[in-house]
Amino acid sequence: MEQETIIEAGGAPGQRGPIDHKRRQQILQAADEHFRLYGYRKTTLADIAKAINLSTPYLYKFFDSKQALGEAICSQCLNRALAEVEELVAAVKSPVDKLRRVFTGLESKGWGFLNDERKIHDMVLVSFEERWGSLARFKDARFQLIRRIIVQGRESGDFERKTPLEETCGAISNMTDLFFHPMLLEQAGKSLEDEALAVANVAIRSLTA
Amino acid sequence: MEQETIIEAGGAPGQRGPIDHKRRQQILQAADEHFRLYGYRKTTLADIAKAINLSTPYLYKFFDSKQALGEAICSQCLNRALAEVEELVAAVKSPVDKLRRVFTGLESKGWGFLNDERKIHDMVLVSFEERWGSLARFKDARFQLIRRIIVQGRESGDFERKTPLEETCGAISNMTDLFFHPMLLEQAGKSLEDEALAVANVAIRSLTA
């Protein structure tokens, strides 16, 4: 009958308790630092709690589980990466250039995770393996970014208007996985800049038919 | 100075000794059966040797290592899968249909491995993780298949002729990874038939510009 925990609109799932609490921010910051330095699997909740002088169980006032905390940080990282790609996209005018930058930008960010923020890369990998919600939200945001570009291109007349919009956007969104998916990047073991460009060109030509 | 082992032309690497030896065939068959039933990691060389009444070290007369044996079987499986896709491709005339069948066919075979031949799927997964040569050879064969179709399409006038051939073929070949790569399939956890079709259509439209 009564609702015990406040469900914050638009907030990530797995969270509980007061949304705008000083402690929540502290926890998130400590978690970010530890995950970044020691990795998700190697940092314990006790580590995080100790860093801000709290007992471990108290973390559960704000997060359902360790995974929920991981998802929150993971979402931050993925969102930031996508935001940076959006900046790159915003810096050019034509839908063609924008779309190309989605591919090259994502490739560059993915490769950057792998090389410059190895622990974050590992956490993203875990999030992929365990199908965390952060991943679905990222894919959705990526889809929306691509969809906006394609809609704009259709309106401006740069892109064709006949093929089904959602299907096409979904396919092109999936294609970017080739260069951002942490498993594939790790396996490739090298920058996939050229490949990303080539695939981007395929996508672009399919739209400028 | 002298060449101790015969290097067979076109043969898989990691093999030694007489090429056309009765024992080699027996070993390969026993290996195939065991890998298929118990998986690559769980079967020991002793298992294989025992199955055909040989001592373990004698296997080394024909193969450099367990991995070499694994690569041989893995190549067989991948080649067979690709051959079946080639059959599907051969059954239609137009380059457009052919290309579409490369995508849907690979998706179907990949999904088939995962569901009907789980141990083989696992072995292919190992071959991907450990970057076996069988994988590179498969990718090359896949590239060649796609290249033949696109060249044919260019000659028949179905496909455009302006974009760089090798780059385009490489990109489209990479795109098929989305539906055949064992890691991605496993993670998706469902058939990617629709997605494969959608991406195939993107590739096709890029060529019929």
Add this chain to the structure above:
DNA sequence: CAAGTTATGAATAACGTAAATCGTAACCTT
């Protein structure tokens, strides 16, 4: 010399146990 085997060392994997870790409940304190 072709077709094998036995002996053996180094690297890996399997296993059982001890220790940490996650997560809950019940309890304190202002």
Add this chain to the structure above:
DNA sequence: AAGGTTACGATTTACGTTATTCATAACTTG
């Protein structure tokens, strides 16, 4: 009640040891 802690059970993880397994070398036999 908000803001915490201590106590504690059930899973996981880490670890050290034993047992396998891979791979080579040297040996045997027809």
